[in-house]
Amino acid sequence: MFTTYKVKPFFDEMLKASGKPKDHYQKFYEMLHNFSADELKEKHETAQLSFLRQGITFTVYHNNVGAERTMPFDFVPIIIPPEDWETIEKGMVQRTDALNCFLHDVYNEQQIIKDGVIPKELVVDNPYYYAKQVQGINIPLNNHIFLAGIDLIRDENGKYLVLEDNLRNPSGISYVYQNRYVMRQVYPEFFAKHSVQTLEHQVTYLHEAIMDHAPKGVDNPRAVLLTPGIYNSAYYDHVFLAQQMGLQLVEGRDLMVANNIVYMKTIRGLEKVDIIYRRIDDDFLDPLAFREDSTLGVDGLLEAYRQGNVAILNGIGNGVADDKAMYVYVPDMIRYYLKEEPIIDNVMTYRLDDPEQRDWVLKRLPELVVKNVGASGGYDMLVGPHATLEEIELFRGKILENPHQYIAQPTIKLSRAPAYQGEDFYPCHVDLRVFVMRGKETHVFPGGLSRVALKKGSLVVNSSQGGGGKDTWVMKSGGMS
Structure with missing residues (x-):
């Protein structure tokens, strides 16, 4: 099965350089080799059909036209041994703790700026910094990050590195469940021989974390999930989470504010809402406080939040901590707030508003990856080694025009894993989005969303750019059954 498969020059999740597992x-x-080529092909097709039948789709926008697609699924799982997972878990808890301290600090004392650890302009000029709206607000548990999605990669030596932090509205938990569900349906044989950590209690932890944010004096809080509606690319995620947690799924028009208290309109009249898990960006939450043309939000929501009558998760203004320019400073935040060394490092990153770093980068554009600090989903990004001369020159112009808008990183030899798409096994680059749930306690979701660049040779794992998903197995201590 793997005769033509090439491991080198990358780190492979499954195979050693010799080609042995x-x-x-x-x-x-060993189990893989018990299947015939026809059986594998049939199972692969059954898996894709299962996603289609369940309506597991996301929307890709191109030229303002949205197309529904199913998430391509690959059945070769990413298997993480217990000792590796222990390191990841500790690293994720440490990182989100420091990021939360930073958010609390920049919206209150700003000590990290006064101490010169982070340049002031990086905070105050950040488009996601909402000082005017949320400076000095008391929020439940002082917790700005209820759910984080931290993207990890491995380099050519197999070392885990953080690629980016998602602290606004990280999506993808539903796909983790569906990948596991389809895997158990189509390939039950594998689970008989492996003892994999289950996902069963994770939604309960997520629900508990939400309820932990009840405003002061509220004993039986009512929480809702606020969605922009069916046209949002992650709508499937919203529906899934609301159903699993038993939360009412609402749109802005289902809510109203009276006397700084939020109510949900129901056929039985108005019902008070205490916690909003929102999947709407800050800008659209409240037309009176942010964008007045927003039709997705609720008039007066910000004032109810400021008065402490409703909790909004994740916190408003989290974007100041997770853009790609601030990313450079997260290791410094860990040292500053927690007095610890980072357990999992960043990818080496160059700040292009620094003239010296910029000159160095401009001479080496064909070797580097350049990213817009505010963009996501693989958009406005240059992958130097795969780019044409024309694309490189276009980015050179963009950097010179807006140096603070871009960062550069080395082209990492992202780890690879075998993928099978109905014909043969070939190596594909992978990353892992780890979900951290924070309430009174912190839980790290065992595994997470392994994303795979299914186009041969591609480095971009985003589903919007042709990537797919894999099941992620965290082995229990004691390993195999």
Whole structure:
């Protein structure tokens, strides 16, 4: 099955350089060889159909036209041994703790700026910094980050690195569940031989974390999930989470504010709402406080939040902590707030508003990756080694015009794993989005969303750019059954 498969020059999740499986993949590898080519093809097609039948789709926008697509699924799982997972877990808790301290600080004392650890302009000029709206507000648990999605990669030596932090509205938990569900349906044989950490209690932890944010004096809080509606690319995610947690799924028009208290309109009259898990961006939350042309939000919501009558999760203004320019400083935040060294490092990153770093980068554009600090989903990004001369020159102009808007990173030899799309096994680049749930306690979702760049040779794992998903197995201590 793997005769034409090339491991080098990358780190492969499943295979050693010799082409033999790694210890924690040995059982899986052996079982794989019990299937005939026809059986594998049939199982692959059954898996894709399962996603289609369940309506698991996301929307890709091109030239303002949205197309519904199913998330391509690949059945070779990413298997993480317990000792690796322990390091990831500790690293994720540490990182989100420091990021939360930073958010609390910049919206209150701003000590980190006064101490010269982070340049003031990086905070005050940030388009996602909403000082005017939320400076000095008391929020439940002082917690700005109820749910974080931290993207990890591995380099050519297999070392885990953080690629980016998502602290606004990280999506993808529903896909983690669906990947596991389809995997158990189509390939039940694998689970008989492996003891994998289950996902069963994770939604309960998520629900508890939401309820932990009840405003002061509220004993039986009512929480809702606020969605922009069916045209949002992550709408499936919203529906899934609301159903699993037993939350009412609402749009802005279903809510109203009276006397700084939020109510949900129901056929039985108005019902008070205490916690809003919102999947709407800050700008659209309240037309009176942010964009007045927003039809998705609720008039007066910000004032109800400021008065402490409703909790909004994730916190308003989190974007100041997760853009790609601030990312450079997260290791410094960990040292500053927690007095610890980072457990999981950043990817080496160059700030292009620094003239010296900028000159160095401009000479090496064909070797580097350049990203817009405010963009996501793989948009406005240059992958130097795969770019044409024309694209490189276009980005050179963009950097010179707006140096603070871009960062550069080395082209990392992202780790790869085998993918099978109905014909043969070939190596594809992968990353892992780890979900951290924070309430009175912090839980790290065991595994997360493994995303895979299914186009041969591609480095971009985003589903909007042709990427797919894999199931992620965190092995229990004691390993295999």
